[in-house]
Amino acid sequence: MTSPTSGRAPHGAGTRPPGPPHGALPAVPGGDRAEPGAPESARADRPRAPRRERGAPGARERASGLRLWAGTTPARVWLLSSVCVLAVLGLFGSAAATLGQARESLHVLGDDAGPQAMATTDLYLALAEMDARVADVLLMGTDHDLGSGREDALEGYEASRERANAALLQAASLAEGDGVKERNVEAVLDGMGAYEQLAGQARLLNDEAQAPPGRVDGTALETYDEATRLMHTELLPKAFNLGLDSSAIVRANHEEGQSSVAFGMLWVGAVGAVTVAVLLGLQLYLRVRFRRRFNAPLLAATAVAVLLTGGVVLTLTTSGGHQRDAKEEGLDAATALSRAGAIATDMQADQSRYLLDPDMADNYQQVYLERAQQVLYRPAGNLEAYYEAVDDAVAAYPELPGPDGSDPEDPGTLGYLGQRAQDALLPGQEEALAEVLESYNALQAEDRALRSAAEEGDLAGAVDVRMGVAHSEDGAFHAYEDALAELTDLHEGAFAEGIERGDAVLAPWTWLLHAATALLLVLIVLGVRPRLAEYR
Numbered sequence: 001m002t003s004p005t006s007g008r009a010p011h012g013a014g015t016r017p018p019g020p021p022h023g024a025l026p027a028v029p030g031g032d033r034a035e036p037g038a039p040e041s042a043r044a045d046r047p048r049a050p051r052r053e054r055g056a057p058g059a060r061e062r063a064s065g066l067r068l069w070a071g072t073t074p075a076r077v078w079l080l081s082s083v084c085v086l087a088v089l090g091l092f093g094s095a096a097a098t099l100g101q102a103r104e105s106l107h108v109l110g111d112d113a114g115p116q117a118m119a120t121t122d123l124y125l126a127l128a129e130m131d132a133r134v135a136d137v138l139l140m141g142t143d144h145d146l147g148s149g150r151e152d153a154l155e156g157y158e159a160s161r162e163r164a165n166a167a168l169l170q171a172a173s174l175a176e177g178d179g180v181k182e183r184n185v186e187a188v189l190d191g192m193g194a195y196e197q198l199a200g201q202a203r204l205l206n207d208e209a210q211a212p213p214g215r216v217d218g219t220a221l222e223t224y225d226e227a228t229r230l231m232h233t234e235l236l237p238k239a240f241n242l243g244l245d246s247s248a249i250v251r252a253n254h255e256e257g258q259s260s261v262a263f264g265m266l267w268v269g270a271v272g273a274v275t276v277a278v279l280l281g282l283q284l285y286l287r288v289r290f291r292r293r294f295n296a297p298l299l300a301a302t303a304v305a306v307l308l309t310g311g312v313v314l315t316l317t318t319s320g321g322h323q324r325d326a327k328e329e330g331l332d333a334a335t336a337l338s339r340a341g342a343i344a345t346d347m348q349a350d351q352s353r354y355l356l357d358p359d360m361a362d363n364y365q366q367v368y369l370e371r372a373q374q375v376l377y378r379p380a381g382n383l384e385a386y387y388e389a390v391d392d393a394v395a396a397y398p399e400l401p402g403p404d405g406s407d408p409e410d411p412g413t414l415g416y417l418g419q420r421a422q423d424a425l426l427p428g429q430e431e432a433l434a435e436v437l438e439s440y441n442a443l444q445a446e447d448r449a450l451r452s453a454a455e456e457g458d459l460a461g462a463v464d465v466r467m468g469v470a471h472s473e474d475g476a477f478h479a480y481e482d483a484l485a486e487l488t489d490l491h492e493g494a495f496a497e498g499i500e501r502g503d504a505v506l507a508p509w510t511w512l513l514h515a516a517t518a519l520l521l522v523l524i525v526l527g528v529r530p531r532l533a534e535y536r
Contacts, residue, residue, distance in 0.1 A: 098264025105257025126164035135352035147467030198227035272309025297527035326498025340416035
């Protein structure tokens with residue numbers, strides 16, 4: 001009899017697979033079933049299920065957290081504070097750069113280009129004095145007591161030579177690195193040696209010939225003509241050009257410096273305005289967000305930023321004004337007056353040459369007129385008309401003759417002592433210029449007397465007039481030099497004072513700018529720190 005269970009699977013056999021043999025490894029879900037007895041290498045070579053990246057969800061969470069934090073109040077406070085700090089640093093940088101430019105411009109004018117211009121002008125004057133002294137010594141001849149004496153004239157020559165050497169040395173040191181100027185200085189130095197040799201030979205020849213006053217030896221005159229030709233065709237033009245170049249450098253440096261400072265002032269003003277704006281923006285945000293009416297540290301920071309910006313701009317404006325006054329009312333005026341003295345000195349030498357060389361007398365007379373009109377110009381076709389024009393101008397001072405419409409061809413009273421000198425006057429200097437003009441007019445009166453005596457054949461009288469003009473104690477030219485030196489000193493003092501005032505205005509900012517910047521940063525920290533502390 002068949003069992004009831006035969007031919008049927010046991011209960012539950014249709015749903016449960018048969019288990020692994022005893023000792024076999026269980027199957028790996030999602031993979032191949034491990035086979036018993038398989039080598040390790042074979043099992044290692046089997047493909048594995050891909051691993052899930054663990055970092056991706058963390059990076060996304062951090063990025064999401066950063067975005068969430070950026071929208072919080074602390075993040076916005078930090079951002080606004082950082083912008084304020086950057087603005088303050090920008091204000092510091094622009095102010096420091098512009099103040100540095102102003103200092104450099106003052107330094108160039110006061111210690112470099114300005115002194116160089118004065119040195120080259122003094123060189124021209126010293127060279128002109130050397131030639132005038134030689135002409136006077138030759139004119140004296142054997143009478144060594146004429147005027148202030150031969151010995152005084154020779155001492156003046158040596159003093160002028162030393163001044164010329166000193167001016168050359170200063171010009172050489174200031175022109176170092178400029179090839180053109182260095183070559184000009186070397187040319188003048190070499191030419192001075194040649195001139196001194198010729199001038200010494202002319203004196204020696206005239207002494208050996210025992211030439212009487214006013215009648216120089218022919219050979220000595222030829223030698224002196226060669227010397228004065230060298231002076232007027234080589235040395236004086238080069239010295240004058242050095243002066244013009246120096247003045248051009250002063251003008252170019254001044255204009256460049258003023259332009260740079262003006263641009264810097266605009267930059268400082270713009271950055272200062274940005275700084276004030278971001279500080280106000282930070283205060284406004286804190287007021288709205290935290291419902292506080294005032295933030296004292298930030299209000300103080302805003303006030304400091306306003307004062308700092310305004311202070312720097314005001315300082316630059318004031319310093320630029322002092323620099324402009326130093327150049328225009330000081331250096332430019334003093335240089336022009338020095339040139340007036342140098343040209344007038346050469347005019348005195350023309351008087352001596354007029355008497356020394358009768359064959360060239362007309363030429364020297366015309367040269368005298370041309371030089372005189374450089375000093376003080378009034379329309380005149382000859383010396384007689386010039387004497388009258390100068391006398392009228394001096395009598396009309398301080399209302400110098402000018403173009404009033406009655407004569408369209410009259411340009412006015414020009415030259416170094418004309419309208420230019422009057423425009424450069426400082427308060428209280430009117431009398432000093434009046435004395436210069438009066439002494440210059442006295443020189444023209446003496447020149448008229450000298451030429452009148454020479455035209456009448458009174459050579460001895462003409463020589464006496466010339467020696468009286470050149471007298472080192474009470475001569476007309478000595479009075480002119482004294483009056484001119486007094487006015488020149490006033491302008492040189494204005495130059496030095498302008499440089500000193502400019503430096504004095506800028507000096508406090510060497511530490512004040514750093515202190516104000518540090519104070520601004522501290523105030524910003526004090527203003528935002530309590531608000532950030534509320535979120536800790």
